[in-house]
Every structure is written in C-alpha cells, then in structure tokens.
Amino acid sequence: MIRLERRRRQSRAWALATPVLAVCATVATGMVMFALLGKDPVEAIRTIFWAPLFDPNLASYARPQILVKAAPLVLIAIGLSLGFRANIWNIGAEGQYIMGAIAGGATALALYPLDAWWIFPLMITAGIAGGVAWAMVPALLKIRFNANEILVSLMLVYVAEQLLASVSIGLLRNPDGIGFPGSRNLQHYESAANSELITGTGIHTGVIAAIAVALMVHALLRLHRLGFQIRLAGLSARSAAHSGANPKRLTAICLAAGGGLAGLAGIFELAGPAGQLTIDFNVGYGFTAIIVAFLGRLNPLGIVLAGLLMALTYIGGEMAQFMLNLPAAAIQAFQGMLLFFLLSMDFLSRFRIAFGTARIN
Amino acid sequence: MTEFFEVGELSKAYPGVQANDRVSFSMDAGEIHALLGENGSGKSTLVKMIYGIVRPDSGRMTLLGQPHAPANPSVARSRGIAMVFQHFSLFNALTVAENIALGMHRPPRARRLDDQIRATGSNYGLPLNPNARVGDLSVGERQRVEIIRCLLQDPKLLIMDEPTSVLTPQETGILFATLRKLASEGTAILYISHKLEEIRDLCNNATILRAGRVVATCSPQEKSARELAEMMVGSSFSAPERPNSAFGEPLLEVRGISLRPGPTFGTPLKEVSFTVKRGEILGIAGIAGNGQDELVSTLSGEASVDSGDILVSGASLGRTSLESRRRLGLLVAPEERIGHAAAAEMNLVENAFLTGADRMELARFGIANWRKARKFAEAIIEKFDVRTTGAASYAGSLSGGNLQKFVIGREILQDPLVLVVNQPTWGVDAAAAAAIRQALLDLAASGSAVVAVSQDLDELIEISSSIAVLNNGSLSQPRPVANYTRDELGILMGGTHDIRLTAEESNDSA
Structure with missing residues (x-):
C-alpha cells in the first residue's frame, strides 16, 4: 500500500530539488505533447531551451531579450512573494502593472517636451504610486470589510485593462498620431526614455532595479523585523499577532509591496521596451509572475533564477513558434505544465511517500 | 491459575x-x-x-x-479489549447513538441501541440521552459517550x-x-x-x-x-515552595471588561474584574472554553475589549498595542505552544526574538540583532533546562514539556511586571511541570504579579495565593485558596450544571 506521511518539517533537500524535478517533468511531458503535434520533440526542446542562449545566429538577439523579459517578471514576482509568504494572495499584479504604466506614462506625457533630469525619477515615483494605489483597493476592502483580496485584486485587472484601452484611444492618445490609437512613444522622448544602459546587452534601469530589489528583499526577510513578521505570519497568523505584528498593517504593506513593484515594472516597460501605451500594452507579466514567484520558492534570489528561466521559455517559445510552426497555445500549455508540476512536486517537500502499512508513534 | x-x-x-x-x-x-x-x-x-x-x-x-x-x-x-482515548473521536453533528453505532461492528437497530445506551448508562452511573447531539455535550459527557461505546462491547480489559x-x-x-x-x-x-x-x-x-x-x-x-x-x-525533585509574604501594591487591575463573541472568540466575557498585587499569584480556574482564551487575549492586546479597562501599575491600557503593553511589563504566555506562543518551523533563536525583541532590545531600528537573540535563546535554554540540541533547533522538534519551559522561560527572563500564563503545564511531564510551577513562584517572590489560568486544580491550589473561577465568561470573586474546599471549586467550575443534568437524566431513565 502506498501512503502519504506528513513530514515533521519541510525537507530542505526536497525544497531545492523540486524546481529541478519540475523542469525535468515539464520537458518530458512537453516532448510528448510536441510529438503528438507532429513536431520533432528534441528539436522543439532544443529550440526553446538551447537556441536562445547558444545558437550562434540567434543568441545575440535572444540573450538581451531574456533580460528584458526577466526584469519585469522578477520585479513583480518579488513583490507578490512577500504577500504570498504572509498568506496574502494578490492575484491582480497585472492590473497594478497597467496602472503603474498609466500613472508614470501620464506624468511623462504631461511634461512633454520638457527636458529635465528629474523627469525619469518622477515617472518612476508616479509608476510606483499608481501600482500601490491600485493595490490599496483590495487592501482597504480586506481590512475594513474582510473582502477576499483574491477576487478583488483579480477583478481590478479587468477594470485596469478597460482604463488602459480608454486612455490609449482617448486622454493619452498621441496628438500627432494622425488618429492612430496609442500614446506618444516615450523612447523618442529623451528625458523619459528607459533606454539600454549598455548597448546590445538588454540591460536597462529596470534590470538593475530587479537585481537591487532582490537583494533588498532578501535582506529584509533575513534581517528586518518586518521581514520576520511576514515570514511568521505565513507560518502562523496567531504567532505573528502574538509577536506584535498588526495583521491589518501587514496586509496593507504586503499588498502595497506587490502593487508598488508591479507599478515599477510597468513604468520601466512602458518607458523602455514597449515605448507607448496601447490597448495591448500588457502581455500577462502580472500573471506569469505568480508562476515565477512559486518557481523561485518565494525566495528573492530563487525568483531571479526563476524569472530568467521563465523568460527563456518565452523567447525560446517564440522561436519555436516561428521556426517550427508550433501553435502559441502549445507554448502556453508548456508554461502551464511548469506550474502544475512545480505545485505537485511541492507536495513532496511537505509529505513523504511511504510504502507498507500505517505506523503510528 | x-x-x-x-x-x-x-x-x-x-x-x-x-x-x-x-x-x-x-x-x-x-x-x-x-x-x-x-x-x-x-x-x-x-x-x-x-x-x-x-x-x-x-x-x-x-x-x-x-x-x-x-x-x-x-x-x-x-x-x-477496549480503549478510551485522551482525544475523543466523535462527530459533533451526530447524536450520541449515531456516534456509538459508527464505532460498532454490527450495530443493533436504532431503538434497541437507544435502550442499550440508557440501560448501560444507568447501570454504571453514566446517564446519557442517546438522541442528544454530541456538539451540545460537555467534555465530561462526551467522555461518557466514549466509555459507553466501550462498555457496549462488554470488554474484559x-x-x-x-x-x-x-x-x-x-x-x-x-x-x-x-x-x-x-x-x-x-x-x-x-x-x-x-x-x-x-x-x-x-x-x-x-x-x-x-x-x-x-x-x-x-x-x-x-x-x-x-x-x-x-x-x-x-x-x-523539589516540590514548589510557596513563600509566605505580604503582597505589595496592585500591579494589574482589570475593571469590568466585556467582550462580545465574534468569529475568533466564541465565549463572551461578562464584566470581568480582578486585581493582582506585587508578589501575588492569582489562579483562574475553569473548564476549557469558558472564556480563558478570550480573557488572555484581551490582556495581551490581541483582542480589544468592548467595555471596561485594564490598568498596569495604575496606568490605563485602553486599546494600546501588544508591543506597548510588553514595554510596560505586561507579558503573556498563551496556551497553544505551537502556532501561537511559538512557530514550529522557526528555530529557537527566531522564537526567542518572537516576543523578546522589544524588552531584550534584540532589534535596533527594526534590524534584528541575531547574535544577541541567540544569546537570549541560549540563556533561556540554560536557565530553564530546555533539553534540545541547541538554539538552532526548530521549535517543532522539541517535546511539549521542553517547548513549554522555553516559552515560559522566554517571558520570565524578560523580567515582567505582570505575567499572564494560560495552561502553563498542559500536556507537560511531571518534572517539567514542577520546574515551571517553581519558576512562577520564584517570579512572584521576586516582585512580579502572576495570573495563572489553568484547568488543573491541583496546580492552582499548589501555586496560587487566591483563586477565581471563570464560568461561561463570568469570573467569580477571587478568594484566598485556604477559603475553598475542592467541592466548592468544582461546583463553581460548572459542576452544578452537570449534577443537575445527571439527576434529570436519571429520572428519565428510571
């Protein structure tokens, strides 16, 4: 007989091994799926994982793109991980990301064509504020009325998408755009542009910020009392209250961190790779970041690695789409598998598979 | 033979x-x-x-x-062979008879089973209404269900x-x-x-x-x-000694606090008042679920009272936070060791930091000083004889008694003015229990006021100067221990209710 036994405490070895195992299992099932679609499975996996990094013809384009994709994922995922650790489930980072971009972008567009050094920092501040403000809606509703933050934050994503559509064809539309939807392109507005810091590497301010935030949050969790309370709240809400943490304050802080970092990612994306606010400005980073947060075991440094891995599957997936004609849905299914396997493997770090009859001690 | x-x-x-x-x-x-x-x-x-x-x-x-x-x-x-476990395996939503039938190999028909339950119950002085819902029964009555379930099997052992x-x-x-x-x-x-x-x-x-x-x-x-x-x-080991000294000024005054029941706290507190003086140990007796958790939480600051006030050294606490109460010297060791007083998946250093951060100055500007926290944890382990492989052990790896010594020691070493402990020796072995009781007596002797909330009457009689009884959210007037008989305490704890029920049930079945 096969049974599951709860481990006395989480196994550290399994905690480290599960992401690796999950990736292996995803690759194996992915190969089956690609084979069923009539594609060469080895070639597909090679195109997704190996070509973007090492293919002599593709790597020079793909490597910088990986950093460009990873930076927002890492920023958002780290913000979300603080909440997830404390059992506060912000699912609406996508909306907070959009609101950050709108707030920061609107700031820049209001000042156009002024040329000043302080415009970019101001945009970043506005971006963060936009994300925080959007996250405060679920926070306040939870604190005041005990409303479920999962539902509220998720619903606000759709509100933010409507707002984005509205401003990109209305309020923030490019007046010189001869009627096309979308704002001015910030890449062409030097004081507001988030351009590559070193040409050809993909490294923009957002990449630096992602690394800095990862280190800061790592230190916060290790050294600061707030980080201690966040960790404690995730293990036991009553213990956290006993240690003096105010659960309402913690809810507000964790949602603000998630919203602020999502907003930050949004403004970096808008001022850099995206350039302009359009109806389809958002591409799902806010949702993918949830996967990244868990893939990185809610650990800031793990999230950096997970973000890079996820960006790799994005770029590799795109390459597989146009080189092997794989459908986009197959790539999404492939990424979905990664979360599925991660969560199911995660079980092994909390439970042990035992054979034989029950033993009670 | x-x-x-x-x-x-x-x-x-x-x-x-x-x-x-x-x-x-x-x-x-x-x-x-x-x-x-x-x-x-x-x-x-x-x-x-x-x-x-x-x-x-x-x-x-x-x-x-x-x-x-x-x-x-x-x-x-x-x-x-039949066994009555310490933790009952009963379904609250089912009736007594249904619960008993569930545990039987081939249960008789409902009518016959009801008769058997009544007969066995009255035969052994354990009256039970077979159709009562288990969720409505007292703990003692639930145990009767378990015992009757065993007796119906006609056990030899x-x-x-x-x-x-x-x-x-x-x-x-x-x-x-x-x-x-x-x-x-x-x-x-x-x-x-x-x-x-x-x-x-x-x-x-x-x-x-x-x-x-x-x-x-x-x-x-x-x-x-x-x-x-x-x-x-x-x-x-030495049985705790109670010093004989006069008490000082009041350190903790609780004036008519009330708490409405809510989602977290089920039992209301009704105008609870008491005073504990320097050097005094007040024992609060009562069966679990009569407002102990609620009372302790209002003292700690985890729940805020609807009316009434709490004063420490004459200063009104009002709605002050748990942290500021700690700074004033009001410390609390809650009942649940794991998941309230301590976190199982954190080590003893982190658990020492959990309540000790302020008074032991383990953090500056919010930055934890883990070295200092480790020293504090090691001091607790040494002074209170906590058996563990070291401060890096996870709290969940300690036995109940050792973790309880750690939890109580953590508060005592912070030099509290007032210490409130809830079920200080629940599920703790005899040696650890004796050590904990002695530590509480020593703390009082050194000039603190102690409130010990416990279900264990022997314990309260052993350590308390006076005892009050909490029953359904109301606290009786504290009286010196010597002024009680055990029966009086039992009746105050809710025994009256039980005895009345017993008599009624006996009449029913007769």
Missing part, C-alpha cells in the same frame, strides 16, 4: 529510540492497574501494542491464557488514557465510581495518568515506566505521591 492478562518482555524500537525495552507486567481480573510514566516513557507505545495499533518487535502477550497478538484494533476489540485531564472534580468522582463498579464485576482496567493522587486513590497496582523500561511495580497506596513521582522521573 493463569494470569488474566500478561505482558512478557515486550520490546519495540523506532528509528533512534527504544520505545519499549523488555516490558513485563501482569493484571488480574477486576484489577485497576496504573501505567505511570513521563511523556516519552513508552506508555503510549505499550498501550498501542496491546490495542493492536502498533506491533511489537519481540515479546509476547497472553489474555486468559491465550496468546494475544492483535494485527489491528478490530482484532483486539473482538478479543475483549478496558484501557483509559489520561481520562481525567479534562474533567471537573465532580465528573472525576462519577468516573471513578463507574470504574470501581466495572472492576468489581471483573473487568480489568489499565489506567494511564500522570496525576499521582488519583492513581493512589483508584488503582490497586502500578507499573512505572521510565525510558521504555519498567522501573518499578508497586502498590500505589503504599507510596507517597512524591515517591511515585521520583520513581517516574528517576531523580528527586
């Missing part, structure tokens, strides 16, 4: 620990036999082998001259695991009468407890286990409670 039940050279090893090492004892029919030992001494393993939950590595058991080697509990039950830990003195009295009657009819009873006075009162023989071995077999009436305890622990 062959022995009624005999255990010979029974051994059982788990990875890293010899739970039972060649344990032997025997019982006659009609004997009430105590199994005595500290937590982790192997009592549970032994009983589980008898009941078929665990299989021994070696050794033998004989029941009525026949070899007894049950493969599982249902085999053990079919051979006439009945195992009782810590049956009185949840009972009032009156309920304990009723239980003992039942057990004596059963024994007089020839049922052998294996009685597990750590309450030495009870064992001396009830049991004919006692087998004392320590570290998996039988260290003594004796007649408990011929030994003092202290001798039994020393055999159990293997060393002599």
Whole structure:
C-alpha cells in the first residue's frame, strides 16, 4: 500500500530539488505533447531551451531579450512573494502593472517636451504610486470589510485593462498620431526614455532595479523585523499577532509591496521596451509572475533564477513558434505544465511517500 | 491459575529510540492497574501494542491464557479489549447513538441501541440521552459517550488514557465510581495518568515506566505521591515552595471588561474584574472554553475589549498595542505552544526574538540583532533546562514539556511586571511541570504579579495565593485558596450544571 506521511518539517533537500524535478517533468511531458503535434520533440526542446542562449545566429538577439523579459517578471514576482509568504494572495499584479504604466506614462506625457533630469525619477515615483494605489483597493476592502483580496485584486485587472484601452484611444492618445490609437512613444522622448544602459546587452534601469530589489528583499526577510513578521505570519497568523505584528498593517504593506513593484515594472516597460501605451500594452507579466514567484520558492534570489528561466521559455517559445510552426497555445500549455508540476512536486517537500502499512508513534 | 492478562518482555524500537525495552507486567481480573510514566516513557507505545495499533518487535502477550497478538484494533476489540482515548473521536453533528453505532461492528437497530445506551448508562452511573447531539455535550459527557461505546462491547480489559485531564472534580468522582463498579464485576482496567493522587486513590497496582523500561511495580497506596513521582522521573525533585509574604501594591487591575463573541472568540466575557498585587499569584480556574482564551487575549492586546479597562501599575491600557503593553511589563504566555506562543518551523533563536525583541532590545531600528537573540535563546535554554540540541533547533522538534519551559522561560527572563500564563503545564511531564510551577513562584517572590489560568486544580491550589473561577465568561470573586474546599471549586467550575443534568437524566431513565 502506498501512503502519504506528513513530514515533521519541510525537507530542505526536497525544497531545492523540486524546481529541478519540475523542469525535468515539464520537458518530458512537453516532448510528448510536441510529438503528438507532429513536431520533432528534441528539436522543439532544443529550440526553446538551447537556441536562445547558444545558437550562434540567434543568441545575440535572444540573450538581451531574456533580460528584458526577466526584469519585469522578477520585479513583480518579488513583490507578490512577500504577500504570498504572509498568506496574502494578490492575484491582480497585472492590473497594478497597467496602472503603474498609466500613472508614470501620464506624468511623462504631461511634461512633454520638457527636458529635465528629474523627469525619469518622477515617472518612476508616479509608476510606483499608481501600482500601490491600485493595490490599496483590495487592501482597504480586506481590512475594513474582510473582502477576499483574491477576487478583488483579480477583478481590478479587468477594470485596469478597460482604463488602459480608454486612455490609449482617448486622454493619452498621441496628438500627432494622425488618429492612430496609442500614446506618444516615450523612447523618442529623451528625458523619459528607459533606454539600454549598455548597448546590445538588454540591460536597462529596470534590470538593475530587479537585481537591487532582490537583494533588498532578501535582506529584509533575513534581517528586518518586518521581514520576520511576514515570514511568521505565513507560518502562523496567531504567532505573528502574538509577536506584535498588526495583521491589518501587514496586509496593507504586503499588498502595497506587490502593487508598488508591479507599478515599477510597468513604468520601466512602458518607458523602455514597449515605448507607448496601447490597448495591448500588457502581455500577462502580472500573471506569469505568480508562476515565477512559486518557481523561485518565494525566495528573492530563487525568483531571479526563476524569472530568467521563465523568460527563456518565452523567447525560446517564440522561436519555436516561428521556426517550427508550433501553435502559441502549445507554448502556453508548456508554461502551464511548469506550474502544475512545480505545485505537485511541492507536495513532496511537505509529505513523504511511504510504502507498507500505517505506523503510528 | 493463569494470569488474566500478561505482558512478557515486550520490546519495540523506532528509528533512534527504544520505545519499549523488555516490558513485563501482569493484571488480574477486576484489577485497576496504573501505567505511570513521563511523556516519552513508552506508555503510549505499550498501550498501542496491546490495542493492536502498533506491533511489537519481540515479546509476547497472553489474555486468559491465550496468546494475544492483535494485527489491528478490530482484532483486539473482538478479543475483549477496549480503549478510551485522551482525544475523543466523535462527530459533533451526530447524536450520541449515531456516534456509538459508527464505532460498532454490527450495530443493533436504532431503538434497541437507544435502550442499550440508557440501560448501560444507568447501570454504571453514566446517564446519557442517546438522541442528544454530541456538539451540545460537555467534555465530561462526551467522555461518557466514549466509555459507553466501550462498555457496549462488554470488554474484559478496558484501557483509559489520561481520562481525567479534562474533567471537573465532580465528573472525576462519577468516573471513578463507574470504574470501581466495572472492576468489581471483573473487568480489568489499565489506567494511564500522570496525576499521582488519583492513581493512589483508584488503582490497586502500578507499573512505572521510565525510558521504555519498567522501573518499578508497586502498590500505589503504599507510596507517597512524591515517591511515585521520583520513581517516574528517576531523580528527586523539589516540590514548589510557596513563600509566605505580604503582597505589595496592585500591579494589574482589570475593571469590568466585556467582550462580545465574534468569529475568533466564541465565549463572551461578562464584566470581568480582578486585581493582582506585587508578589501575588492569582489562579483562574475553569473548564476549557469558558472564556480563558478570550480573557488572555484581551490582556495581551490581541483582542480589544468592548467595555471596561485594564490598568498596569495604575496606568490605563485602553486599546494600546501588544508591543506597548510588553514595554510596560505586561507579558503573556498563551496556551497553544505551537502556532501561537511559538512557530514550529522557526528555530529557537527566531522564537526567542518572537516576543523578546522589544524588552531584550534584540532589534535596533527594526534590524534584528541575531547574535544577541541567540544569546537570549541560549540563556533561556540554560536557565530553564530546555533539553534540545541547541538554539538552532526548530521549535517543532522539541517535546511539549521542553517547548513549554522555553516559552515560559522566554517571558520570565524578560523580567515582567505582570505575567499572564494560560495552561502553563498542559500536556507537560511531571518534572517539567514542577520546574515551571517553581519558576512562577520564584517570579512572584521576586516582585512580579502572576495570573495563572489553568484547568488543573491541583496546580492552582499548589501555586496560587487566591483563586477565581471563570464560568461561561463570568469570573467569580477571587478568594484566598485556604477559603475553598475542592467541592466548592468544582461546583463553581460548572459542576452544578452537570449534577443537575445527571439527576434529570436519571429520572428519565428510571
């Protein structure tokens, strides 16, 4: 007989091994799926994982793109991980990301064509504020009325998408755009542009910020009392209250961190790779970041690695789409598998598979 | 004549620990036999082998001259062994009869079962209404359901695991009468407890286990409670001493606090008032669920009162936060060790930081000083004799008694002005319990005020200067311990309610 036994405490070895195992299992099932679609499975996996990094013809384009994709994922995922650790489930980072971009972008567009050094920092501040403000809606509703933050934050994503559509064809539309939807392109507005810091590497301010935030949050969790309370709240809400943490304050802080970092990612994306606010400005980073947060075991440094891995599957997936004609849905299914396997493997770090009859001690 | 039940050279090893090492004892029919030992001494393993939950590595058991080697509990039950567990396995939403039918191999028809329950109940002084919903019953009545469930199987050997830990003195009295009657009819009873006075009162023989071995077999009436305890622990320990001193000024004043029940707190507090002076230990007795958690939470600041006020050294607390109460010197050790007082998946350094951060200055500008926290944790471990592999151990890896010493020690070493402890020795072995009680007495003697909330009357009588009883959210007027009889305390704890019920039920069934 096969049974599951709860481990006395989480196994550290399994905690480290599960992401690796999950990736292996995803690759194996992915190969089956690609084979069923009539594609060469080895070639597909090679195109997704190996070509973007090492293919002599593709790597020079793909490597910088990986950093460009990873930076927002890492920023958002780290913000979300603080909440997830404390059992506060912000699912609406996508909306907070959009609101950050709108707030920061609107700031820049209001000042156009002024040329000043302080415009970019101001945009970043506005971006963060936009994300925080959007996250405060679920926070306040939870604190005041005990409303479920999962539902509220998720619903606000759709509100933010409507707002984005509205401003990109209305309020923030490019007046010189001869009627096309979308704002001015910030890449062409030097004081507001988030351009590559070193040409050809993909490294923009957002990449630096992602690394800095990862280190800061790592230190916060290790050294600061707030980080201690966040960790404690995730293990036991009553213990956290006993240690003096105010659960309402913690809810507000964790949602603000998630919203602020999502907003930050949004403004970096808008001022850099995206350039302009359009109806389809958002591409799902806010949702993918949830996967990244868990893939990185809610650990800031793990999230950096997970973000890079996820960006790799994005770029590799795109390459597989146009080189092997794989459908986009197959790539999404492939990424979905990664979360599925991660969560199911995660079980092994909390439970042990035992054979034989029950033993009670 | 062959022995009624005999255990010979029974051994059982788990990875890293010899739970039972060649344990032997025997019982006659009609004997009430105590199994005595500290937590982790192997009592549970032994009983589980008898009941078929665990299989021994070696050794033998004989029941009525026949070899007894049950493969599982249902085999053990079919051979006439029944067990009442410390934690009940009852469904609150079902009636008494339904719960009993669930545990039976082939339950009789409902009408007949109801009659059997009434008959057995009145026969053994355990009146129960078969159609009452278990969720509405008191803890003592729930235990009756478990006992009647066992008695309906007509057991030859009945195992009782810590049956009185949840009972009032009156309920304990009723239980003992039942057990004596059963024994007089020839049922052998294996009685597990750590309450030495009870064992001396009830049991004919006692087998004392320590570290998996039988260290003594004796007649408990011929030994003092202290001798039994020393055999159990293997060393002599001093019973707490109560200093005789006058008390100082009031340190904690609680003035008419009330709390409406909410989602977190089920029992309302009704105008609770008391005062604790410097050097005094106030014991708050009561059966669990009568507002203990609510009272302790309002004192700690985790719940805010709807009306009334709490004063520490004359300063009103109002709605001040838990942290500022700590700074004022009001410290609280809650009942749940794991998941409230401490986090299982954090190590002892982090758990020391959990409540010690402010008063021990373990953080500056919010930055934790883990080195200082480690020193604090090590000081607790050393001063309170916490048995652990070190401060880096996870709290969840400590035994209940050791973790409780850590939790209480953590508060005491912060030099509290007022310390509130909830169930300070619940589920703790005798040696650790004695150490904790002594620590509380020492703390009071050094000039603090202590509030001890406990279900264990013996404990409160031992350490408290005065006792008040919490019943359904109301607190009785505190009185010096000497002014009470045990019966009075029991009645205040809710015994009155039970006795009335008992009388009604008896009339019904008569």
